[in-house]
Amino acid sequence: MxxxxxxxxxxxxxxxxxxxxxxxxxxxxxxxxxxxxxxxxxxxxxxxxxxxxxxxxxxxxxxxxxxxxxxxxxxxxxxxxxxxxxxxxxxxxxxxxxxxxxxxxxxxxxxxxxxxxxxxxxxxxxxxxxxxxxxxxxxxxxxxxxxxxxxxxxxxxxxxxxxxxxxxxxxxxxxCGLQTGAGAITNIADAGANDVVLVLGLGAVGLAAIMTSKIRKCKTIIAVDRTDSRLQLAKTVGATATLNTTQEGFDLNQVIRKIAPAGASVVIETTGVPFLIEAALTGTARRGKFIMIGVTPLDFDVKMNGIAMINVRLPAIFSRSLQAVH
Ligand SMILES: [Zn+2]
Ligand SMILES: [Zn+2]
CATH class of the missing domain: 3.90.180.10 (Medium-chain alcohol dehydrogenases, catalytic domain)
Structure with missing residues (x-):
């Protein structure tokens, strides 16, 4: 009834x-x-x-x-x-x-x-x-x-x-949120001590990715967001560096290369924000893994420099983000 x-x-x-x-x-x-x-x-x-x-x-x-x-x-x-x-x-x-x-x-x-x-x-x-x-x-x-x-x-x-x-x-x-962030680090990236992890966006998914990167003892964990309180929280759960995208003249790739000259070996993208996605692709290291979780605008086409992207791995999760992780 x-x-x-x-x-x-x-x-x-x-x-x-x-x-x-x-x-x-x-x-x-x-x-x-x-x-x-x-x-x-x-x-x-x-x-x-x-x-x-x-x-x-x-x-x-x-x-x-x-x-x-x-x-x-x-x-x-x-x-x-x-x-x-x-x-x-x-x-x-x-x-x-x-x-x-x-x-x-x-x-x-x-x-x-x-x-x-x-x-x-x-x-x-x-x-x-x-x-x-x-x-x-x-x-x-x-x-x-x-x-x-x-x-x-x-x-x-x-x-x-x-x-x-x-x-x-x-x-x-x-x-959804916590297992997605944790699973991206353990199952898709299989991150470890030698990894430089870049996490874009500090909602439940991003913060779970940071906590899991810390558990995996990743050497560098960079947290990116536009809200200071979230960046502070990220520090308390494992981030080793924090970047606020609203800073004047902010250039994500440049800042990543200052912290890790070879780039990020694991990128966890949870924002769906086009300019951050394109900048982070450029900041991904050789043999790096770019894991796209955030849902982009429906009409967003990724622009990427094909030469620069040689040797960067884009897992299936990249093109099937909704099916893969939500
Ligand atoms: Zn089935
Ligand atoms: Zn969800």
Whole structure:
């Protein structure tokens, strides 16, 4: 039976900022392979904002839409076939995947064949607003709905991981931002003691990349942002140098070369800001890895100097950033 709840709803595309409203909605019971979760917390990721700015029909996006993909909560009920959780279990939520394609069955579910349709698009199966169908199941979870029907593939059972309700709230951003920054350093860059890591943008992703670089004992960790308080925070979690892009005459490549003459061996780009991306490409060392995570404007084409870029590695994550890391 459908239950009344509330959700933050995007009625239509909105840019540059979101135009979301808190609305009364109804959510249906969990179907086979689904779990009914009462959210206790959700992070907000830039992807929530970007994917409610694209026109109707682009990237499988339709409106009205309920987003949110860094949820944590308590299981209320489970559908048929669910084996990983029981009612009452605390859960942390991440992206959805089919669990059957070649990528999913070789432990690369972030590259699932069905990633865009399952995660950006979601489905109309479970939510209604004033009897009209709404698009939910965003990233398998639509965590901006207080009560949500969640895909079992999106769920991590946290009953043996967390010690309190406050921890369950605190760990909600593990589902996207924190694991993305940490995974970029460990899985994609495989950074180590000899690396010079440059992190552009100090949100959850960038700060997680800095913390993980410190754990990996990287010799130089350069943090770049436009906000002094974030740069200060970056220092406390592992940055060895900080750069403020708003300084007059700021030239990223020049400053990088002063700190590390050979350039950065690992670049973690989380801003999506075109001029920073182009400058950081130039500041990347020979055999360096440029890992692009930030979502650029839809019409942004990268300009790069082909000669200067010889021997710089651009992993697949570069061209498939949305699929790869969000
Ligand atoms: Zn798959
Ligand atoms: Zn995200």
């Amino acid at each position: 459908a239950q009344k709840t509330q959700a933050i709803v995007a009625r239509e595309p909105s840019a540059p900022g979101p135009n979301w409203t808190l609305e009364d909605v109804e959510v249906g019971p969990p179907a086979r392979g689904q779990i009914l979760v009462r959210m206790v917390a959700s992070g907000i990721c830039h992807t929530d904002i970007v994917l409610t700015s694209v026109p109707e029909g682009v990237l499988d996006i339709h409106y009205p839409k309920i987003v949110g993909h860094e949820g944590s909560g308590i299981v209320e009920a489970v559908g048929d076939g669910v084996t990983s959780v029981q009612p009452g279990d605390p859960v942390l939520l991440s992206f959805d995947s089919c669990r059957a394609c070649a990528e999913c069955t070789t432990a690369h579910s972030a590259y699932c064949d069905e990633f865009p349709v399952r995660n950006y698009g979601g489905s109309q199966q479970s939510w209604t607003i004033d009897k009209e169908k709404a698009w939910g199941s965003f990233f398998g979870q639509s965590s901006f709905s207080r009560l949500s029907v969640v895909s079992e593939a999106s769920v991590v059972n946290a009953k043996d991981l967390i010690k309190s309700d406050d921890e369950l709230k605190l760990f909600a951003p593990l589902g």
